Amino acid sequence: MLKSRIIPCLDVNEGRVVKGVKFQNLRDAGDPVELSFHYQDQGADELVLLDVTATRQERIAMLETIERVRQKLSIPLTVGGGIGSIEDAGRLLNAGADKVSINSAAVRNPDLIEAMSARFGAQCTVVAIDAKKQGEIFQVLTRSGTTAEAIDAVAWAARAEALGAGEILLTSFDRDGTRSGYDLPMLSAVTDACSLPVIASGGADSVAHMVEAFEHGAHAVLAASIFHDANMTVGEVKRKLAAAGVHVRTD
Amino acid sequence: MIQIINTGVANIRSLQAAFDRLDLTWNLTVSAEEITTATHVVLPGVGAFAAAAESIDQLGLRKAIIDRINHRESATLCICLGMQLLCESSEESQSAKGLGIIPKAITRFGEGVKIPQLGWNEVRPVDNGPYLAGEAYFANSYRLETAPDGWGAAETDYGGTFISSIWRGRTLACQFHPELSGTWGESVLTQWIEGITC
Numbered sequence: 001m002l003k004s005r006i007i008p009c010l011d012v013n014e015g016r017v018v019k020g021v022k023f024q025n026l027r028d029a030g031d032p033v034e035l036s037f038h039y040q041d042q043g044a045d046e047l048v049l050l051d052v053t054a055t056r057q058e059r060i061a062m063l064e065t066i067e068r069v070r071q072k073l074s075i076p077l078t079v080g081g082g083i084g085s086i087e088d089a090g091r092l093l094n095a096g097a098d099k100v101s102i103n104s105a106a107v108r109n110p111d112l113i114e115a116m117s118a119r120f121g122a123q124c125t126v127v128a129i130d131a132k133k134q135g136e137i138f139q140v141l142t143r144s145g146t147t148a149e150a151i152d153a154v155a156w157a158a159r160a161e162a163l164g165a166g167e168i169l170l171t172s173f174d175r176d177g178t179r180s181g182y183d184l185p186m187l188s189a190v191t192d193a194c195s196l197p198v199i200a201s202g203g204a205d206s207v208a209h210m211v212e213a214f215e216h217g218a219h220a221v222l223a224a225s226i227f228h229d230a231n232m233t234v235g236e237v238k239r240k241l242a243a244a245g246v247h248v249r250t251d
Numbered sequence: 252m253i254q255i256i257n258t259g260v261a262n263i264r265s266l267q268a269a270f271d272r273l274d275l276t277w278n279l280t281v282s283a284e285e286i287t288t289a290t291h292v293v294l295p296g297v298g299a300f301a302a303a304a305e306s307i308d309q310l311g312l313r314k315a316i317i318d319r320i321n322h323r324e325s326a327t328l329c330i331c332l333g334m335q336l337l338c339e340s341s342e343e344s345q346s347a348k349g350l351g352i353i354p355k356a357i358t359r360f361g362e363g364v365k366i367p368q369l370g371w372n373e374v375r376p377v378d379n380g381p382y383l384a385g386e387a388y389f390a391n392s393y394r395l396e397t398a399p400d401g402w403g404a405a406e407t408d409y410g411g412t413f414i415s416s417i418w419r420g421r422t423l424a425c426q427f428h429p430e431l432s433g434t435w436g437e438s439v440l441t442q443w444i445e446g447i448t449c
Contacts, residue, residue, distance in 0.1 A: 001408055003371040003386065040433070045371055046388075070268050076388055076431045077265075096264040098390075098431060121298050123367045123390035124262070166367050166390075197365045219365065249371040249386045 003249045004241070005045040005220035006210075006234055007199060008227045010035055011052045012081075015061055018052065019177065019224050029228040036069045036077075039227065042234035044075060045249055048101070048169070048199075048222060051081030052144065063095045070096025080128055080169070086115050093120060101126035101169055104142035107149055107156075110163055117164025125167075127160040129153050131186060132173040138186045145173050153186065157194040168198045169222065175203025177225060182213045191217030207232075207240040214246050253277040253444075254289040256316070258306040263295045266330070269430035269440060283315035291444065292319060296332025300357070300393070301344035303332055313350065320352050323420020328443050334417070334424035335393060343393050353399040353417075359392060364410035367392040374415045374427065376405045382418065382442060385435035387427035389415075394426060421446060 010017045010032050017029040029035070036047055049069065051062045059082060066079055079092045080101030089100040100120070106113050106127050116125045130145055131138040131153035138153040157168050170190055172183035182200045191198050200213040201222035210221045226232055238248045253270060255263060257279040270277045277293075278285075286292055294316065296303055307313050319325045320337070335341055338349045341357035349357075360366050371386050380403040387407075394413040398404035407415035407426075416425035423443045429436035 001372065002368060002389075005370050070264055071271060074269060074272065074431065074433050074437060076390075076428075093262045094264060096268060098262065098265055118299075120262070122392065123369060167369055195365055197367075197369050219370065 001247055002219075003045070004214050004218075004246050005199075006043075006238060006241075006248065007046045007048055007220050007222045008035075008039040008044050008234065009048040009050060009201065009222045009224045011050045011224065012062060012065060013052045014058055015065055017228070019228055032065050033068045033072060035228075037072045039234055040073055040075050043238055043249070044234045046076045046078065046220070047073065048078045048080065049097075050101075051079070053082070063091060066092060066095040066097055078126055078169075080126070086112065086119060089116050089120065093124070099124045099126050099167070101128045103128040103130065104147075106160065107140060107142050107151065110159065113160055113163040113165050117166070122164050122166035125165050126169055127157075127165040127167075128169040128171065129156060129160075129190075130171045130173050133183070133186070138183075138189065141173055145176075154189045154193045157190045157196075157198075161194045161196050165196060168194060168196050170198055170200060171222075172202035176201075178203055179205030179225060181205065181209040182216075182218070182221070184212055184216045187213060187216045187218055207237055207244065210237065210241060211244045211246060214241075252289065253291040253293060254280040254285050255293045255295060256286065256312065257281055258295075258303050258310070262298075265428070266293065266295055266430045269437065273437065273440060273444070275444065281310045281312070283312055286312060286315040286319060291326045291328070294327065294329040294333035294336065296330055296334070296336065298332060299343065300332060300335060300341040300349070301347035303336060304344075304347045304349060307336070307350075317350055317352060320350075320422050323422070326421040326443065326446060327423075328440075329422070329424035330430070331391060331426060331428060334426050335395070337424055338395065341393055353395075353402075355395060355397070355399055357393045358396055360394060360413075361410050368409050371432075372407050372409060372415075372427075374405045374407055376403070378403065380405070380418065382416065382423070382439060385432070385439075387415070387425070387429070387432040387436060389427045391426055
């Protein structure tokens with residue numbers, strides 16, 4: 001049977017891994033190549049590298065970071081952040097990404113999902129959705145959480161699937177970096193509305209939070225703080241998940 | 252020297268990096284002659300069945316690949332879509348013509364599972380073959396349902412059983428990505444390189 005995946009996430013700014021709270025107040029958390037290898041060694045099932053830099057020059061440096069990480073990594077690598085076109089996606093794949101995650105650009109131009117899926121395949125087209133609770137709905141946010149869109153995350157996930165996405169990376173803005181657990185109602189709403197694999201992101205602080213996410217339909221969980229601050233290794237997390245009855249990869 | 256067939260539609264950086272880590276030299280090829288004479292050839296595959304099949308024909312490589320795989324002493328590795336291309340056809344693109352080495356059709360996963368299958372799953376050899384059981388990374392929406400006659404095979408469960416790898420002579424074809432399957436994946440690549448004959 002398919003295993004539940006544990007995915008450490010590295011936010012990369014100017015060639016360094018950083019971590020913030022609610023997408024703000026970035027602090028240094030290490031070298032991306034070193035950390036990637038370290039997490040792979042601990043048993044990470046996959047890695048996500050998010051480019052949180054803004055300038056064009058920094059983006060070119062990001063390609064170099066991806067190349068260096070790829071040479072070391074024998075597990076899948078997803079890269080996201082600032083991808084605006086199919087050419088951008090192609091450059092990241094050539095640098096060594098296995099999957100490309102698009103966010104703001106997909107909201108602005110949903111045809112990009114279709115174009116990427118046709119060119120590179122659904123398995124390589126990840127749609128990242130950042131959202132927060134707004135009244136009765138989960139409102140989509142773009143531009144690193146700074147722009148609220150008039151779009152419901154649940155409907156958007158279903159549309160992304162119809163357009164050819166292969167996976168959804170669902171981040172709760174309300175929970176990001178707060179260590180208060182994943183947004184379970186949002187996770188359930190999205191996994192009910194969409195038949196793609198969904199990666200839950202934002203808020204993990206314990207194995208119990210991850211178990212909850214898997215119980216609410218997540219296929220994978222993303223976590224950053226919990227691993228960067230070394231309060232738990234990926235291996236420890238997986239052993240505890242296995243003990244709680246979650247099927248994880250063990251070798 | 253490992254010749255990697257460059258169909259132009261596959262993302263092969265991960266594969267190149269995996270060979271680099273094993274200190275093996277590789278080259279990208281679109282030459283029928285190199286495909287015929289190389290000690291090791293890889294038919295990689297990410298992308299669509301029709302696009303890859305068309306690319307093989309446009310490059311004039313169909314016969315060289317078929318002959319190589321039918322000549323069982325040549326080490327050939329077919330990955331993901333590369334394995335599917337060995338068959339006659341795929342539900343993904345009805346009109347496209349596969350290599351037809353295996354008289355079977357590739358089908359889409361059925362109801363009740365998330366498509367694509369993305370993630371790690373268990374690979375179990377059906378008989379005691381040379382390739383060991385392990386956990387491998389998959390990224391596929393289509394699969395081979397039953398093992399072809401005359402080939403060894405491994406199975407995996409995803410909404411029922413499907414064939415996750417097959418081998419015959421020195422050809423290994425796997426639906427999973429050995430280059431993304433950690434240390435176990437590396438051991439599969441090493442076994443293929445070192446010339447296990449099935």
